[in-house]
Amino acid sequence: xASFSLPIYFLFLFFSFFFVNDTATTEIYxxxxxxxxxxxxxxxxxxxxxxxxxxxxxxxTDLDDQLHGQFIAARGLVGEVKHADSVDExxxxxxxxxxxxxxxxxxxxxxxxxxxxxxxIEHPVLSxxxxxxxxxxxxxxxxxxxxxxxxxxxxxxxxxxxxxGF
Numbered sequence: 001x002a003s004f005s006l007p008i009y010f011l012f013l014f015f016s017f018f019f020v021n022d023t024a025t026t027e028i029y030x031x032x033x034x035x036x037x038x039x040x041x042x043x044x045x046x047x048x049x050x051x052x053x054x055x056x057x058x059x060x061t062d063l064d065d066q067l068h069g070q071f072i073a074a075r076g077l078v079g080e081v082k083h084a085d086s087v088d089e090x091x092x093x094x095x096x097x098x099x100x101x102x103x104x105x106x107x108x109x110x111x112x113x114x115x116x117x118x119x120x121i122e123h124p125v126l127s128x129x130x131x132x133x134x135x136x137x138x139x140x141x142x143x144x145x146x147x148x149x150x151x152x153x154x155x156x157x158x159x160x161x162x163x164x165g166f
Contacts, residue, residue: 016087023093036067036135040078040101040166043133051098052131054078055161057154059106059138068103094158099121106136109153123156 001054040054056071058064064083071081084090084104093102134154 037074037077039135049131053096053098054101055132055134056101056103056104057134057136061105063137064103064105071101084157087112091126098129098131106150106154109150109157111153123153125159126157128160130156130160130162134158134161134163136163136165
């Protein structure tokens with residue numbers, strides 16, 4: 001674990017210049033291919049991660065679709081690219097041994113109703129693997145609410161995942 005945390009720290013310092021919003025523009029920063037691609041490339045090569053799964057989690061459907069399309073075009077560099085179109089599909093996609101890039105919105109980590117209309121009390125664990133890496137866009141908006149809400153459900157679903165937030 002110690003050998004992994006130091007490279008993450010340097011990775012953060014190296015790429016932090018990408019994430020500063022230029023005050024001269026009115027555009028709001030969001031994750032893009034040029035930001036995520038180097039991170040995926042570096043982390044995928046780490047032998048201690050043993051074929052990691054990357055979950056690129058965003059908070060808007062339009063951005064989810066846009067990034068997924070960009071990564072499909074770059075799949076030769078990033079590996080297998082998948083898209084969770086529903087809560088059930090996300091839960092299925094996270095049942096693999098690793099190696100893929102999964103795109104989803106945070107809302108797909110919600111609790112489900114069973115056939116009788118009864119809501120889950122807590123989110124089921126979808127993977128206990130520690131080589132799942134969540135890259136969260138707009139983390140300041142989506143990664144709070146650990147008493148209840150999507151951030152809590154994501155933590156319950158992927159309890160050993162590593163996290164990178166923008």
